[in-house]
Amino acid sequence: MRTVIFDLDGTLADTSGDLIAAANACFRGLGLGDLLDPAVDAATALRGGRAMLNLGFSRVEGFGAEDVDAQYPVLLKAYAEDIDTHTVLYPGAMEAVERLRMGGYAVGIATNKPEGLAEILMQSLGVRDVFGSLIGADTLPVRKPDPEHHFEAVRRAGGDVTRSLLVGDTATDRDTSRNAGVPSVLVTFGPGRDDVLALDPEATIDSYDELDAVVARLIG
Numbered sequence: 001m002r003t004v005i006f007d008l009d010g011t012l013a014d015t016s017g018d019l020i021a022a023a024n025a026c027f028r029g030l031g032l033g034d035l036l037d038p039a040v041d042a043a044t045a046l047r048g049g050r051a052m053l054n055l056g057f058s059r060v061e062g063f064g065a066e067d068v069d070a071q072y073p074v075l076l077k078a079y080a081e082d083i084d085t086h087t088v089l090y091p092g093a094m095e096a097v098e099r100l101r102m103g104g105y106a107v108g109i110a111t112n113k114p115e116g117l118a119e120i121l122m123q124s125l126g127v128r129d130v131f132g133s134l135i136g137a138d139t140l141p142v143r144k145p146d147p148e149h150h151f152e153a154v155r156r157a158g159g160d161v162t163r164s165l166l167v168g169d170t171a172t173d174r175d176t177s178r179n180a181g182v183p184s185v186l187v188t189f190g191p192g193r194d195d196v197l198a199l200d201p202e203a204t205i206d207s208y209d210e211l212d213a214v215v216a217r218l219i220g
Helices: 016-029 049-058 065-081 093-102 115-125 147-156 171-180 193-197 208-219
Strands: 003-006 106-110 164-168 184-187 203-205
Touching: 003 147, 016 049, 016 065, 049 065, 065 115, 093 106, 093 208, 106 147, 147 164, 147 171, 164 171, 164 208, 171 184, 184 208, 203 208
Parallel strands: 003 106, 003 164, 164 184, 184 203
Antiparallel strands: none
């Protein structure tokens, strides 16, 4: 079965506000105040917790890699406790997913968010049951950009790896698709549009209204 696998953060949903809030909770706990700005630092937030901690600590003196390691579990706990205050699905995302399903495609998720947090978020958003698979950062011994992460998401969705593609928004997603030997479709409506275009994916979309035609062209 033809299969479309989606990244989560920055692709299906804008999770940056809640991620930054969790990182800022860490910084406030250390007496540093809010070091990240939801408007300015959204792109970093969508690269994950460690990226946010590194950026925040780079703005003050006396903190380094060991502090990132120490605060990462604190960040995950804060995020789990307040995971969906600001998070929203991107316009048209679920409508596009439903059109793919109705057209006979399997759909799944491959994210570098920890699986438990991804499950909680998708359940909270009310859309978990739409997807045939959800592979998180800790589901397997490997994570994106290792191609096995994509392969397993396809298999669990009941699909055919040779007729699959990955929809994402970062270099990690582009590298995953290349390593897996499948096309990538990168969204350009998040932060860093120019950076996305420079990754030279097989296709980009400016809105989910464009996804159906792009998928049909790339995998039939």
